[in-house]
Amino acid sequence: IWLPPAVKTSVVDGRAIIVIMWYILLLVGLAAAASDPYKERRFQYLVTNQNLHVDKLERDLHALEEEFNKLSHDVDDKTVRQLKARVANLEGSGCHEHQGQCGGDVPQCINDLLFCDGHKDCKNGRDEDPEVCSLAVTHVGSSYTGLATWTSCIEQEPHHAVVTITASERKDFFPARVFVRAILAFEVDEHSHLIRTVPLRGYYNFGRRALVLGPEIGSAPTYGVRCYFNRGDDDHADCKVVVPASLHVCAHFQANRY
Numbered sequence: 001i002w003l004p005p006a007v008k009t010s011v012v013d014g015r016a017i018i019v020i021m022w023y024i025l026l027l028v029g030l031a032a033a034a035s036d037p038y039k040e041r042r043f044q045y046l047v048t049n050q051n052l053h054v055d056k057l058e059r060d061l062h063a064l065e066e067e068f069n070k071l072s073h074d075v076d077d078k079t080v081r082q083l084k085a086r087v088a089n090l091e092g093s094g095c096h097e098h099q100g101q102c103g104g105d106v107p108q109c110i111n112d113l114l115f116c117d118g119h120k121d122c123k124n125g126r127d128e129d130p131e132v133c134s135l136a137v138t139h140v141g142s143s144y145t146g147l148a149t150w151t152s153c154i155e156q157e158p159h160h161a162v163v164t165i166t167a168s169e170r171k172d173f174f175p176a177r178v179f180v181r182a183i184l185a186f187e188v189d190e191h192s193h194l195i196r197t198v199p200l201r202g203y204y205n206f207g208r209r210a211l212v213l214g215p216e217i218g219s220a221p222t223y224g225v226r227c228y229f230n231r232g233d234d235d236h237a238d239c240k241v242v243v244p245a246s247l248h249v250c251a252h253f254q255a256n257r258y
Contacts, residue, residue, distance in 0.1 A: 078233060085232035100207025102126050112207025113176045127207070136234040137211060138168040138178045138204050144227065144237060146253030148186060153243065153250035161186040161253055163200075163213070163225055163239065178204040182213055184225055184241070198223050211237070214244045221245065227255055 093101040095109035102108040102122035114121040116133035126132060136142075141164070148161035167181040184198040202213035202224075211227040224247075227239040235257040241250045 081232035083232075085230055088230075100127070110207075112205055115176055115207035117175050133206055134234055135168075135170070135178065137209075137229060138165055138170075138180050140165055140168055142257060144239065144255035144257055146239065146255040148241065148251045148253040150241075150251040151249065153241075153248070156188075156251070159187040161239075161241065161251070163211075163227065163255065168204075176206060178206075180204060180211070180213070181216070182225075184213070184223060200225060223250065 088101075093099075093109070094107055095101050098112055099109040100112040100115055102110060102124055103126050104122075104124045106123070108122055108124075110121050110127060115127045118128070120128050122128075143162055143164040145160055145162040147158055149158045150156040162185045164183050164185070165180055166183060168178055169180075170178045180202060182200045182202070184200055185195055188194045188196045199216035199219050200213040201216050202211070204211050209229040211225070211229070213226070214224040215221040221244045224242045224244040225239060226242060226247075227237040229237045231237065237255045238252070239255045240252045242248060243250060
């Protein structure tokens with residue numbers, strides 16, 4: 001078949017283009033096939049690397065948990081109360097004599113005769129709180145002891161002093177106080193272990209958490225004792241041995257119930 005030269009050239013060019021396109025597609029296919037193993041190896045490398053990183057993070061986390069568990073146990077309510085009491089002692093109550101602090105976010109002072117009388121006088125009702133009105137301090141047989149340091153009155157080496165509750169009574173017509181009898185005992189001579197005892201009587205003040213003891217009626221007015229349970233519970237107190245007439249402080253000790 002005879003074709004014009006221009007047509008022949010066009011047919012040849014078309015075939016060449018088709019061949020070139022197939023050649024290019026073949027190269028692309030070969031390149032893609034050749035690159036698949038590389039991508040897979042790279043992907044596996046990334047996965048392995050991330051797994052190793054996660055494993056390390058998990059080990060570090062367990063190590064931190066073990067270190068944290070070794071630090072301390074959870075803080076209990078008693079410890080929190082003791083810490084709050086220490087802070088309150090440093091800050092002061094802001095109340096006048098014969099007043100007690102209601103506590104809470106908004107401080108309020110009321111007369112200490114209004115505590116534990118059956119009527120809520122504090123805005124937050126704390127003056128009738130069971131913890132505030134607890135009789136644990138005045139239970140008969142309760143003893144509070146500590147190492148007494150004498151600063152005046154007599155020349156005495158530090159020694160153990162003990163205050164023991166021997167009787168208690170709370171009268172219906174005066175519930176803001178618990179009347180008690182007690183004995184103060186302390187060592188006079190360390191070598192002979194001579195013990196001196198002083199009979200006392202007084203009361204426990206709920207509003208001020210104070211155990212106030214003076215000489216028993218008919219006994220020599222030698223010493224009195226004042227203990228303030230200001231350390232967050234009913235088992236610890238700051239106590240002072242005083243001269244009854246002047247309340248001059250002769251000795252002090254931090255008392256613990258035993």
